[in-house]
Amino acid sequence: MxxxxxxxRVRDFLLDFIADKLPGEAIPSERDLCKxxxxxxxxxxxxxxxxxxSGLLVREHGRGTFTGPHRVTQALSAxxxxxxxxxxxxxxxxxxxxxxxxxxxxxxxxxxxxxxxAAPVLRVVRLRVVDDEPMAIERIQLPHAxxxxxxxxxxxxxxxxxxxxxxxxxxxxxxxxxxEATVTDETEARLxxxxxxxxxxxxxxxxxxxxGRIVEFVRSIYRGDRYRVTSxxxxxxxxx
Amino acid sequence: MxxxxxxxRVRDFLLDFIADKLPGEAIPSERDLCKxxxxxxxxxxxxxxxxxxSGLLVREHGRGTFTGPHRVTQALSAxxxxxxxxxxxxxxxxxxxxxxxxxxxxxxxxxxxxxxxAAPVLRVVRLRVVDDEPMAIERIQLPHAxxxxxxxxxxxxxxxxxxxxxxxxxxxxxxxxxxEATVTDETEARLxxxxxxxxxxxxxxxxxxxxGRIVEFVRSIYRGDRYRVTSxxxxxxxxx
DNA sequence: GAGCTAGAGTGGTACTTACCAGTAGGCCCG
DNA sequence: CGGGCCTACTGGTAAGTACCACTCTAGCTC
Numbered sequence: 001m002x003x004x005x006x007x008x009r010v011r012d013f014l015l016d017f018i019a020d021k022l023p024g025e026a027i028p029s030e031r032d033l034c035k036x037x038x039x040x041x042x043x044x045x046x047x048x049x050x051x052x053x054s055g056l057l058v059r060e061h062g063r064g065t066f067t068g069p070h071r072v073t074q075a076l077s078a079x080x081x082x083x084x085x086x087x088x089x090x091x092x093x094x095x096x097x098x099x100x101x102x103x104x105x106x107x108x109x110x111x112x113x114x115x116x117x118a119a120p121v122l123r124v125v126r127l128r129v130v131d132d133e134p135m136a137i138e139r140i141q142l143p144h145a146x147x148x149x150x151x152x153x154x155x156x157x158x159x160x161x162x163x164x165x166x167x168x169x170x171x172x173x174x175x176x177x178x179x180e181a182t183v184t185d186e187t188e189a190r191l192x193x194x195x196x197x198x199x200x201x202x203x204x205x206x207x208x209x210x211x212g213r214i215v216e217f218v219r220s221i222y223r224g225d226r227y228r229v230t231s232x233x234x235x236x237x238x239x240x
Numbered sequence: 241m242x243x244x245x246x247x248x249r250v251r252d253f254l255l256d257f258i259a260d261k262l263p264g265e266a267i268p269s270e271r272d273l274c275k276x277x278x279x280x281x282x283x284x285x286x287x288x289x290x291x292x293x294s295g296l297l298v299r300e301h302g303r304g305t306f307t308g309p310h311r312v313t314q315a316l317s318a319x320x321x322x323x324x325x326x327x328x329x330x331x332x333x334x335x336x337x338x339x340x341x342x343x344x345x346x347x348x349x350x351x352x353x354x355x356x357x358a359a360p361v362l363r364v365v366r367l368r369v370v371d372d373e374p375m376a377i378e379r380i381q382l383p384h385a386x387x388x389x390x391x392x393x394x395x396x397x398x399x400x401x402x403x404x405x406x407x408x409x410x411x412x413x414x415x416x417x418x419x420e421a422t423v424t425d426e427t428e429a430r431l432x433x434x435x436x437x438x439x440x441x442x443x444x445x446x447x448x449x450x451x452g453r454i455v456e457f458v459r460s461i462y463r464g465d466r467y468r469v470t471s472x473x474x475x476x477x478x479x480x
Numbered sequence: 481g482a483g484c485t486a487g488a489g490t491g492g493t494a495c496t497t498a499c500c501a502g503t504a505g506g507c508c509c510g
Numbered sequence: 511c512g513g514g515c516c517t518a519c520t521g522g523t524a525a526g527t528a529c530c531a532c533t534c535t536a537g538c539t540c
Binding site: 029030031045059060061062063064065 | 519520521522
């Protein structure tokens, strides 16, 4: 068997296929796609399910399957113990590194990262891009000692957490994330190709490893028109 | 044959089964459960998939399937900024009813609520207030048949879900919620006492009862300076 | 006794087949 | 000419089977 799962290859094919489609356009029927891709219908449906869950496709019983109204939906719940469901293909994400280098932690950041204010912190600012379209600005800060030897190219594609685990032995385990509505300032607007004071999601995340040590502190700005956060809530018997 | 799909009945069986289990306890193997319940493995797996996605079960390849780390997972909780993790003290909330009355569902709302477009829908718009300060605008829409006899005063304070449960016998169980960054329009700005085009969180929520019937569809606008959303994310133990 | 190995049991992926359930459009009948 | 039905699509659910990948352990070998 080749590198990836068949289902993932089908999903990636569909991602390419819908990349230049307008919202609401139909995709071929499931049975046609099966024949064309040489896979069974359950396999194809599993791939489509992924894309439906992340909002890229919408099914309509008896009519067909259509591209969704928005490009990227980030589902926060939905996975075992609530781990990130990174929107479909990690491979379609690219990053432009805007800033990369060590800085002294300083008083505020030292508090966030539980370090001495003099400790060196690696600061990376990157513009996250999907299909040549800027989606978000990420400002990552982490103890420099943790990632000795990291170079900018490492952060241009692929999963940063996988890199942390496989190359630096950092076992990323949990994060606390807060999100709020905001608008873009002048710099952000220019980088994200939107007008100034455009709606945006501001996100702060503090990430910890298996021992509870703080691994990174991230502030991000996501384009408001390209991101929605989906969550599934379950009620017990009380709570209102 | 009972109401639901086979997959749903299997899922409900599993829900009962794990109800009094401790976190981390194993459930029977998939093949055993198939025999016991008289369903095929794909069907059983589809049911388990649902529970895994909502965090109630965790699969471990080669070992088994286990109950999840948390009992009831509330993936996301919104709290007024300034207070930490304090669940909104229901008592301090008041609402000013801006609109209250039945309207025909219409095509879009009918789709959301899974009703006929001609079916009567109760539409309630209320301004939510804490300490005399406006915090959010809620536009609630629900099948009128569900809440016959509801009057505006019922919705000025207290928990609406408790009211649904205790007076109308509606067992609210789950919701899917999406959130996005937006800005206030003229009306919203006036009601919320903020300038026009002020940052705000737009929230859409579809709520279901224990049988999966849609109970309400809500669109809300929260003041961006008063609300942040905090979520805790947990990552799987790595595999490679 | 320590270490390795084979096998049984687990979940993971995938195929095939079958039938149910909505939708839309053309055909037939009134 | 108009309205209702019928058919050929669409996605939705389900069964059954096969085989792969991983985990654990009991038993064998050294």
